[in-house]
Each structure stands twice: as C-alpha cells, then as structure tokens.
Amino acid sequence: MERVRVGLKDVARLAGVSVKTVSNVVNGYVHVTPATRTRVEAAIKELDYRPNLSARNLRQGRTGIIALAVPELDIPYFAELARLVVARAEERGLTVLIDQTGASKEREQLVAEGFRAHLIDGLILSPLALTPEDLAARMDNTPMVLLGERVYEGPADHVVVDNVAAARKATLHLAALGRRRIAAIGAQDDAAAESSRLRLAGYRQALREAGLPADDRLVVPVRDYHRADGAHAMARLLDSGQTPDAVFCFNDLLALGALRTLLERGHSVPGEVALVGFDDIEDGRYATPTLTTISPDKQAIAGLAVDLLADRMAKRVVQGSRVEAREIRVPYRLVIRESTSG
Amino acid sequence: MERVRVGLKDVARLAGVSVKTVSNVVNGYVHVTPATRTRVEAAIKELDYRPNLSARNLRQGRTGIIALAVPELDIPYFAELARLVVARAEERGLTVLIDQTGASKEREQLVAEGFRAHLIDGLILSPLALTPEDLAARMDNTPMVLLGERVYEGPADHVVVDNVAAARKATLHLAALGRRRIAAIGAQDDAAAESSRLRLAGYRQALREAGLPADDRLVVPVRDYHRADGAHAMARLLDSGQTPDAVFCFNDLLALGALRTLLERGHSVPGEVALVGFDDIEDGRYATPTLTTISPDKQAIAGLAVDLLADRMAKRVVQGSRVEAREIRVPYRLVIRESTSG
DNA sequence: ATGAAAGCGCTAACAG
C-alpha cells in the first residue's frame, strides 16, 4: 500500500476551498473563518498532509536550515556546544546541519565559501585553520557567525571569549599557589592557531606579573588538542628533565592527557604538579583529581551565536548585507577543583 | 552591492546554449561536446553560479539530507557515532541533520513520525524511550534505520550489537578474575529500556554460568546513563553496606562515575573493586585506572547504518517500500585495561 | 474572507 503524494491541492479539494485558503490555514493567517479553518484542519488530518519544504523554500528563497561547522563532533567541547546550538536553534524554529571540518583549512574554506549555498540560510563556524586573510577574502555572503577569538574584520559577527585574560587568570592562579616552574602545554606553530597564540600570550603576561622567569623549555607545542597530544607533550616535558611544579594546559583534553601521563609515572597531582585546563568539559569534573579549569559560558556562546545569526538573516532580507560586524564577549570563570587544591 | 540571483538561465544565456545543456554539464552528463562543456564551465565560474537545491529537490522529490536522531550530542558514545555517521554520509554525498531527542518519548515519536517530512530522505534513529509497540505502529514511511537492539518487526533495518552476549562476556571476565560479589549498575525500570534489560540478562546469565549467587541487592537501578548516575549508584551501593569486589556498569559513563566515587572514598581499583564498562569511549582510555570495557565496532555501526539507509532510499524509488527488514549484527570486543588488571 | 493564476529554479520528457 503506497502512501499517496498529498499536496495543498488535495486538501483544498477535500475541504471544498481554494488552495490559497488552505495555505492561509497552514501558515496561521488571521483572516480565516473559524468554520473554514476547522474544515480545512479536518481535511489536513484526514489526508495526513505535510507541507513540502522544498517547494516552500524554493518559493521563499530560504530554508530555515543553518549549518554548524566544527572541527569534530566528538571533541567534548564542540559536542557540548553543538548540543546547545541545536537546542537553541530548535527554539527558534531553525534546523541545524553539521559540517565537520577536521580543522582542515580546505574544508573550512569550502564551508565558508558556501558550498551549501541555497541549502542553508546561515552558518556558524568555528575556524581553526583559516587565517584572518582567508576570512577577509570570503566571497560568499551567506550570513555567518564566527566562534572563537576575533580574527577578522569582515561583515561577520563574532562570539568570543577573552583568551588572553582567561589564560592569564589560570596562570596567576597557579602562581598564587606558590608554584614557580609553571609549564604551558598547547603552543602551536600554525599561523592560523589564534587561540593558541592568545592563550600563550596570557600565560606569558601572567608569568611577568608574578615575577617568574619565562623559560621556553617549559612551553610545549602540540599538533592537536586531543588527549593523546597532552599525554605526549607531558611525557616529552618530563623526559627533558624539565619537571614543572604546575602546568597550564590550553584545553581540558590536553590536561586530561597530561594528567594520565603524570599519574602513570607516579607523580602526584596536585602535590608535585598542579594542573589547570580550559573549557570545563564534563570529563574534568569526574577525573581524579577533578580538574581545575577555565569555564567559558557555553550556554551564552551557543545562544548568542544562534541569535546573532538569526538576526543577521532577518536583516539580510530587509536591507541587503550592510550590517556592522558585531563582537560579543562571553563571560568565563576560573573553576577551582582538586587538581590545584587537593 | 547586492549579489544578483543567478540561475541556469543566466548561465545559458552567457554561454550561448540552452538550459538543458547547462543542466547536463552541472550534473556531469556524458553527452556534451568538450568545447561546449568548457564554455559552460567558464560561464558558471564567471557568474559564480550555484545550483538551487530547493528547486532541484522539489523537482526530484528528494533532498539528499538524512536525519540522525540521538538522545544528546554530548554523550560521548553518540558524539563518536555522530562523527562517523556524518563522515560516512558525506562520502556518499549525503548531508546529515541532527535531532536531539533527549531520550524523551514524545520527541522520539515526533521524529519517527516524520515531522521532518519532505525535508529528509531517511532517518537513523537511536530509540531509547520508544517501545516496540510505538515503533510497530509507525505511520510515516520515510526509510529508517534503527540503532541498538532489535525491538521491532516493522519494515525498518536494525544495526545491533548482541547486548546479552556482550554483557555476559564482561561479567564472565570479572568472574574469571576470581571476583565473587559482582554488582551491576544500570538497571532501568522503564519498559522501553531494551538495552538495559538485555545487559542485565547477560549479567545474570554469566553469574549462573560462573556458579555465583544472584544477589538483587547488587543490582543498582539508575535514572539515566550519565556520569552522575554512575557516581550516585556507586555511592548508594557502598552506603548500603553491600561492598562488591567488582562492578559491571552498563556503559562507560556510569563506570567513570562509579570510579570517581570509589576513588573519592578511598577504595582501590582494581585492587578492592574491579570495574568494567560498555561502549569504549575515549575518556575510558585516559582515566586512571584506564577502563576495561566492551568495545562495539562503532565504525561498522555508523557505516552500516548509512549504507543500509542509502540502500533503502534507493529501493524506495524503484519499488515502493516493500523491502524485508534486515538486521545486521556488529562485532564487539572485550578490551581489558587497568580497571580489571592493574 | 477567499479564489485564480503566475512563477520560484530546476530536471526530464520529447523533439530535433
């Protein structure tokens, strides 16, 4: 038994009205007699009619779909963000489609250049490999909101956390504990690695303020921001003989990896080495010791990203794309847990 | 400066050919003179033409979009699955849109009943709250693939792991270590909680085989499968005076929560209490001690789900929806780590 | 308050 394709026309016929009237009912217009409305609604239910979105989209020139482009969905920070973005979008009647860039410059560029043109109305992008120049040179004019530090002056909104200030705060916390040899894990050579650069700056600034010497042997570069990178970085640091008494890791995954290496080798945390991360992912709250970390307001990040994007999408319809780029700073907190206070 | 809406017609005019020819080029048809092709391609680049997907979809009756419905994106198991599904779908030219059901029956039903009708061509659903009856009563006939144990005989494919056998294997592993008081964390009252029911069955079967008494005080129910639930369940177990010498947790998050509680209270793992989880999420590989777990082949789950779905979508076009429901069993392994072998 | 008809951009017959 094959379900029949049912359209507005069929509903109209059954209800004995015109297509326009059915459309009005479906779209909740006001000027419809209650009687007519009831009749139409009955017909809709009877036929199990569902509007064809493709047709509606074609007609209206929009789809109600936005894309969220993140490096990878199973990086907890982005998974948490994605959950919040999807939830907020839903509240606003928007559907979210996910693009995974793998932090590859090519994929990020593809996404930014709108390879989903005509399918999405807007884009939330977490650029990792794209340089400010790349972004400034963007041709596509689909509304876009960028997540992460501001790196670009084009007509795109940014939702940012003050990475320098947050990294400084994390490092000062370690210094205040009396730690003198504070290492940093998470430096990246890559020119595009904005947040790495900024967190490093905050770390160095804090050392200066605390009157501690900046020892480059305590700054460990990583390839990626995964647990494995943190574990390897920590191992390299220990192997080099540069045992620190504290480590600021540029994200929680690095910190969890580093923690693993430390415990594996019999170092006590925070006894011998104190540890701070960045992101406040749930893992850190259940690690042993629990992880001190910088906690950005993810709810705000996701909510604002969707709101800004929706606003820009609306504006675009009315007045082209001539809207000032806005930058919104989101609050963060230092959450002190056992890895610095056990 | 407003970008002009450019369509096939414009490209055709510029290239001096008909729309059909442009369409042929765009869709990579064979019968096009190289010369013509080049000319058309030049025009496309010149105008920065992008096909309007809504129009194409409307015409073809499909969208190339599939939905992945999971309880929540930041549950690591589902995040890992989502990453793999999105990646595999992309390989097949499909776009994935995410629905978060929050394991709510209402939301799951909405998704299964096709509230995205005409927007998606197919659906991959991980049902948590839906009962077999709910699913059997499904009206919508969008192709669907179910993830998890088979609970339903309708025309939907299933990608499953043998929960009973896997749980049995995990429990037998603990018994083989000489543990006698093996607890289980993760029972659920909910009638819809298939995998909980099955894992519990496997656990009990293993106890019987190992000649161990089944003590219901060692079976701890939970509300959800999050870290917090595991932590609380373990606390309740310890508080009840029923200290076990091993615990089989029905997923890794429960195990990580339980681990936290054990360490917090000074119990050694695996010394006093050995621990096994289920899912093999990355967290478990970096916990201290690292977590022994059942590792389902997630790559296979995601890949097969997409493949089965794509196959069913193709078949539907050809021959309606008359295809046997298929059930595919995916392999799993017991991965022994420190939490049972330290 | 409702109806009639045009057309969004594309693909697929059907011609040639």
Place this chain on the structure above:
DNA sequence: CTGTTAGCGCTTTCAT
C-alpha cells in the same frame, strides 16, 4: 548532442 517545455508544490500578488 542540444533545445523546448511542462510541471514539482508552494506562496503571493491581484481580483473579487
């Protein structure tokens, strides 16, 4: 190998 044309299902003037 390429051109012409008819809709896909919907919203939206413009009438009534």
